[in-house]
Amino acid sequence: MRLQRPPAPVEQRRRGGSGVGLLLPGVLLFLLLLSACGSTSSGGGGGSSSSAPGVSADxxxxxxxxxxxxxxxxxxxxxxxxxxxxxxxxxxxxxxxxxxxxxxxxxxxxxxxxxxxxxxxxxxxxxxxxxxxxxxxxxxxxxxxxxxxxxxxxxxxxxxxxxxxxxxxxxxxxxxxxxPNYGDEGHVIGYYAATTLKAHSVGLLYEDDVLGLQQKTTLAEALQKYGSRLVASVGYNATQTDFSAALQTLKAAAPDLIVLNGLPSPTARFVATAAAQGYRPRLGYLANYPMADNSWAKVLGAAGEGIYVSGYTSMxxxxxxxxxxxxxxxxxxxxxxxxxxxxxxxxxxxxxxxxxxxxxxxxxxxxxxxxxxxxxxxxxxxxxxxxxHGGVSDFMFFQIKQGQLTPVSSFIKASAVWP
Amino acid sequence: MLALLQVLLSGLVTGSLYGLLALGIVLIYRTTGVLNFAYGALAAASTCLLYILLTGPRLPFWLAVLLSLFFALLLGAVVERAFARPLLAAPILTKAIATLALALVLQTVVQALWPQLTTPVHFPTPFEGHALRLGGFYLSLTDGLVLLITALLLIVLQLFLLRTRLGIAMRATADGLEAARLMGIPVGLIFLLVWMLTSLLAAIAGFLIAARQTVIDVQFMDPVLLLAFIGAVLGGLDRLEGAVLGGVLVGLAENVLALLLAGHSLGALDLGNPGIREALIFAGFVLLLLLRPRGLFGGAALRRV
Amino acid sequence: MAMKRIVSPLKRGQVSQDAPIGATPLTTGGRAERASGGERHVWPRVTAPLLGLIALILLPSLFDLLFGDSADFQLHRVTLILILAIAALAQNLLTGYAAQPSLGNAAFFGVSAYLLAWLNSDLQQPYWLAVLVALLACALLGLIVGGPALSVSGAHLAIATLGLVVLTGSLLTLWDTSAGRQSYELTALPEALGDDRVLYYLVLALTALVFFCAFHLLRSRIGRAWIALRDSEVAAAACGVALTRYKLLAFVVSAVLTGLAGVLYATWGTTATASMSSVDQTIAFLTMIVVGGAGSLSGSLLGALFVGLVPLLLGELPDPLTLGPLQLPIATLTTGIYGVLLLLALIFFPGGLSSVFSRGGRLVQGEGGKP
Structure with missing residues (x-):
């Protein structure tokens, strides 16, 4: 029946003009009441009894x-x-x-x-x-x-x-x-990939923002210094739904190792896409520290076995x-x-x-x-x-073995790798 | 060449998923006049339930799917009764905003019920790791299923709307509410059924997307939904096959652009940048709509479902 | 009429219901005002907004009494509501009055803020010059967007303009990324605007001015033409309303006002971000007019109050919230609570919150963006 009720004519609909006046004082009152509530409910630690704000006796x-x-x-x-x-x-x-x-x-x-x-x-x-x-x-x-x-x-x-x-x-x-910052980490990852993993050519999948680009730069620097090369890099954004083209682009450059930078979900989807298309670089993947987490290893399932991950915390x-x-x-x-x-x-x-x-x-x-x-x-x-005032700059490497991050290196200081 | 084929296939599959979502979007828009922005949240809710059933009580896969689909029907019914019905007569934009509010509520409820889904988790399916291999060309089982199910659903829905009494009643309701009412069609019941049907479609799309991505979280449908809407509008917002085609077009454009632009740069600008790709897709969409204001496949004044 | 029919079956009933009104579209606007201003609402129409304005002018002193040393901060939040009200008004003129269901306003919101940031902070141009350029740019963009939008209608227009917002957002992000910025801070704002009271009075003056102008604009030939468009495009055209010109004008006015809100917002937050041109932002604008009342000036204010204030208030709840034996992780629930409140508002006030204020015993039915 609702549908058959005639909509009110326009005149009634726009009686707002008369409403404005009644409205404003009402609105103000409402605003005041609510703001007052807000400030008393969380005001708490005012520093009346102490010299410093936020510090009271208890x-x-x-x-x-x-x-x-x-x-x-x-x-x-x-x-x-x-x-x-x-x-x-x-x-x-x-x-x-x-x-x-x-x-x-x-x-x-x-x-x-x-x-x-x-x-x-x-x-x-x-x-x-x-x-x-x-x-x-x-x-x-x-x-x-x-x-x-x-x-x-x-x-x-x-x-x-x-x-x-x-x-x-x-x-x-x-x-x-x-x-830690991504720049330092890029240096350490480049060093580790070139010297310990002996990757001659490296591909990079990075999140396309200032941080990802920063890591791209430092990774390339360190690879160059330690006798390896960044052969291809592809950016993604966090809302990307399909990684097939990214995969094909990186695959075409035939890297020994692909470095994964950024966020757990997109990087996991990239690895899954590659697995579904029967591809894995010769030395596998190396992910940066946001992925240093057993739950990421779990997300990857079987495709995650053997992947290296950089991290700065040890369990x-x-x-x-x-x-x-x-x-x-x-x-x-x-x-x-x-x-x-x-x-x-x-x-x-x-x-x-x-x-x-x-x-x-x-x-x-x-x-x-x-x-x-x-x-x-x-x-x-x-x-x-x-x-x-910078953060920690020591990184260590893990490898996913039986779905668990297993340490494979000790801490490496960024300043030792890239003075 | 192989790379291009592989990317085209991927675009087709991604596009089919957009199209599958667009199907439901068009269906509900045509019959109830709702631009359903909660469509992604509906899909996500059912998919998250499926994940929980698979990993919690470890139900057999197909049983879990069946239960989740049943839940989707129920969810559609509850949503229709609790919120779509009271807003039936509201203007279209009010309804659109209401669906957004609904999406916020659904997402919060799912997140509060299953906090483990706030972080990305692995979505297990029996299809994972199986693929058909032709030389260097791969067609994964999941991708094959996506194509098959999208095509099947499109055909079944068309037949349903053209041939069955219920389908005809739905089309009649879409074409003219008053007339449908006068012909004795229980319009209220039709609305309920449409919501249930689209919720079911949403769930199927959600399952397939989750299976393909292998990774989900509470918000996994968010980025997909906008592209599905664009597919639906490109398809004209009034025909089912148009919706699927529109979705496929978006998926293909996304993938082909990504492959072609990779590694190229214009001065200091890296054309492979996903931002540029996104900008190009949306610019293309807006331009296409200007050339064909009622979508690529939308009929001028014809009414069809 | 044929086009209308495809869009939605529900609309058709309303279109036909509207037809008698649409037949004399040019007079409805004027009649409405006479009707509401007629017998007993004479004095509130003039005096009440004035009283409200005076109250707002005195608000800082009141806040001093109430909040003591956090008065400035609380005032800063009221400033936000006023800025949002300008944006809501912009959307309302376009959607609630001229009936263009455009979701593109966030594009102007972001672009004007970025232009301000670029001109003022990077190129060291005077603030007001930067604002002026940003507003002119928005007018131009409004024209560019509005032109093509004439051929697209209804839900198609909504999604197309939504696409435009995403396009703008990704271009702004691209700019940020290639400039190596994490945030586009406004570092060269005039010192006076750093004072919360100055900013408040500036924004209050602008808001009052904008609403005053809108009030009169809607009573002018232009406003009546928009309303005629809304009530029935066909009938309006038949009565000699130049559709193209008035639709374009609506887009331009709306773009400039949104641009004004954009520069003020960036000034308020001392930052411009690409999220100002996002789907969420544009949806927030639409939410303001839908929840406040499409086609109502007071609705724009109420909507801004709802969308601006409710999340802030919910955010003030302590986390975790203890309710008897329950410990609620409220911080992650507020989005849902906001959603519920929004749904309730829409269900119980389908014509917007402003309908509470229109008396006469009739339940008001909003007829916002008619595609």
Missing amino acids: TITIGGVLDTTGPIKVICAPILQGDQLYFNQVNAAGGINGRKIKFIQVSDNGDSTRTRDAVRQLVEQDHVFAIFQVCGSGNANVAESYTVPRGIPFIDPIGGGSKYTDQNGKALPWVWMTQ DTPVAQQYLQATRSDPVFSAYKFYGYINAKIMVDALRKAGSSPTRASLRDALDHDFVNYDTGFGPTLTWTPER
């Missing part, structure tokens, strides 16, 4: 911008879970110098035009002590242009392309990177074992969740080192001076000095 409030609603939620949402897991463990064990950690997360929807607003919410409304993690390189860069001038410590911008130096290569104050370490213990009930291992966990540990160590009444300055001093050859507890060491 709480340290820190904040992160992690997309849990938008296009990169696949990456950032599990990272958030890892963060929360570690912070909860620390809180259960009594916190940091008697203070519990309160971690506030805001989603910027993966959209860097919204990042500034998200960081402002954390700093101006929620009064956080420091920023821990902003997910996405571009997003992190936007966050930095807010935090750096204001002297707000920002630890772990997530994304291999995040800035931690200024135009002159000088370390940005107030930003500390933990993640035979106390922190990794502690993580595996804590996540026994998870259906699958998530490399992203693990990432959150190990970085939350670095954050907590930094807060511990910042003293019993931490200020932003004392945290900065701790980060700049107390992290020299710091043992991360998950494999590589990390060094931060006032001049160097």
